[in-house]
Amino acid sequence: MGTTQLETVPEPKYWHLKTVLAEALDSEFAVGQILPNERELAARYGVARATLRQALEQLEFEGRLQRRRGVGTTVAPPRVGVDVAPVEDSWPGAPGDAWQTDGCEEVSPPARVARLLDASTTEPVSAVRRTRRAHGQTVATELLYVPCAATPGISGSGAARGHAALRALHHLELEGQERSVELGSARADDARQLDRLPGAPVLVVTTRYLSGGATMAVAVSTYRADTCRLTFGDTGAVELLAS
């Protein structure tokens, strides 16, 4: 990084600084490299500590920097492409599914999930907890809701119940899937699993699995927004976007 002094610009000062820092990250720093401390950086760019901090926060939000206690601020690796539907037209838990089943409980579904299931919130569902790993990190957590009415005879809790609920789905014909993606912030339990702080930005993918003209399962998946780029493909050549 040079000793660039920032000129007065119409956009917020921290925003311009962010742009300058982003260019420096591209040209002068390597992935994983530790940034100079805040005092040094503020002096180098001739800005107040508060302005610098805002710019660093923005770069962290955009996934360009990682800040970890005891380590400092490092240059983040490029986001990892994660295919949202790697096994097309299949139920969760089909061969090749990237998710691991961690547990399962009987719960009343949240209001929004009940609406998608065309059910009342008092009808019990199996909530299957799953996690997805990629490139050595947990990139997503999931709660997969399956109405107990669709999986008769299932009881107990834990991963065994989760596997049984998934197996029951596989006996049905899958007619279609629909997805939505929106911005969210990590709840405390998801944050812990994703190695993030509560409130960290996440991408929430909601999937409806359709069978027999009805919604037979709803998955709410929470992806790390700092390290993931979600990919959707229909040609099988999704790798290019993932790079």
Add this chain to the structure above:
Amino acid sequence: MGTTQLETVPEPKYWHLKTVLAEALDSEFAVGQILPNERELAARYGVARATLRQALEQLEFEGRLQRRRGVGTTVAPPRVGVDVAPVEDSWPGAPGDAWQTDGCEEVSPPARVARLLDASTTEPVSAVRRTRRAHGQTVATELLYVPCAATPGISGSGAARGHAALRALHHLELEGQERSVELGSARADDARQLDRLPGAPVLVVTTRYLSGGATMAVAVSTYRADTCRLTFGDTGAVELLAS
């Protein structure tokens, strides 16, 4: 809202307050209603102004609140479902396309776009500027990059050039589309069009259009993350997720 005093909890205080406030928004407030001022809210919940402000910022980030100068803080309407590919398997600009063409310029593509186009950054492309409106607001801006080599004879600038570039694509056979979704922050020009401040969270959708075994166009679409939920469907019944 009651006079709930917050107990000490292991998660950050503002986070707990955010949860309490979110429940109050559901049960006691209507969409569009103006919230009491910060002083009053802080007193009501027995928290410091700084804590309250953090919780309000989080709720704004999650699309539950809107803060506008001169109006105050209001309860946001639910997010609007926006179908990312409403006209399946068609080029941009096909009948039914939700986007409006605003202009077009000849540019060198950004490095990432050039990589997706299998081109060098020195080969010129037409950058077609488009916007998408839904429910009375501009929900997304787009830059659609089309290599000039694929659209011989095109020149000039402005919307006319944009329309010509789209028409040229329609003579080619579309073999597939691939998309990725990631979190971004609005650049100053996009922010202005989206009626947001620079740095506001956005969902960036990158689409590759494939023809003749090559990428013939790349669209980079920037959606408001506060008001939009992106929907992806393969059954035509996406409306349910959009509600």
